[in-house]
Amino acid sequence: MILKSQVEWALHCCAILAGLPDGRYLSTKALAEFHGLPKEYLSKALQGLSQAGLVDTSLGPSGGYRLAKPPAELTFLEIVEAVEGRQRTFVCTNIRANNPCRPKDHCESSPCAVARIMWEADEAWRAKLRGVKLSDLVGILSQEVAPELWKSSFEWVLERAG
Amino acid sequence: MILKSQVEWALHCCAILAGLPDGRYLSTKALAEFHGLPKEYLSKALQGLSQAGLVDTSLGPSGGYRLAKPPAELTFLEIVEAVEGRQRTFVCTNIRANNPCRPKDHCESSPCAVARIMWEADEAWRAKLRGVKLSDLVGILSQEVAPELWKSSFEWVLERAG
DNA sequence: TAAATAAGGATATCCTTTGTCCTTGATAGG
């Protein structure tokens, strides 16, 4: 059970978009080049963000993506779910229904207890991601990334932002 | 990102084994029949439990599986990890290293901030599963399952336990 | 008008999951 690599890509791309000046866009091409990723496939991840309404897009030369809301209002969970989907990690196939002792007309009162417990763990995972904002990530990165690299990366992006 | 169906199978099988009288074993065949599962493939899941030391096995006629320790000392996490593995759900491919602005000799101080956050969510998921014992599940089931079904299932198992 | 862009459909490849089949070695019961 491993998350798509697109999740990693989307998070890093959002971190870059968070540093973009108001009103400017960054293209798939630039984001792919910056992260060393296949442009066409990264595009699918960005389309996921777009469909979820997390980013705005602009067509034509100087077009691309920008965040649809401030980084402080964008959670990790939103980004992860936009790319990975919202399905639970545990799927209950209700195998208790195959119990040979069970009467044919037997009707279940509630979801399987096993599933309920596994879904609580899923929810703990989601709650953790819901509590982290994109701005939190930017704050950490601004502390950890070497100042020269931080500055040169910012300039690299600005040169390509339409 | 979906857990293997074997995880569901293993949890249900452990719940059955928890009700087995001391010193008795239940075979793959019986567990597969009880849950309506493919015997050969369920066997792989049970082998995972065995390799993890969660169950004891016995060969020959009247052989099979039994729990290696009391249900109160067996956590959901142990069972899930025995089948699913212990790999984190988020794999960091360190794409920050592809930043074209980065000096060739640049050395990272710590794991990527994105990965650290995602791994904290993983840990929240694990912590939740670590807090649930197999005995908790048995307690819930004993309350929820209709008494007649509970009883007939218990007898069904006893008839086949070696 | 031309170049660049997002969106998205079609297709190919690889890997994991799911499932089946078979062999091997051990063991209980007759």
Next chain:
DNA sequence: CCTATCAAGGACAAAGGATATCCTTATTTA
């Protein structure tokens, strides 16, 4: 001792998802 049964595990196949790549279309900016 013999035989049926069992766990363990290797080999293999089918199905589905992840990971790309390529192409077309509509839009927009320069």
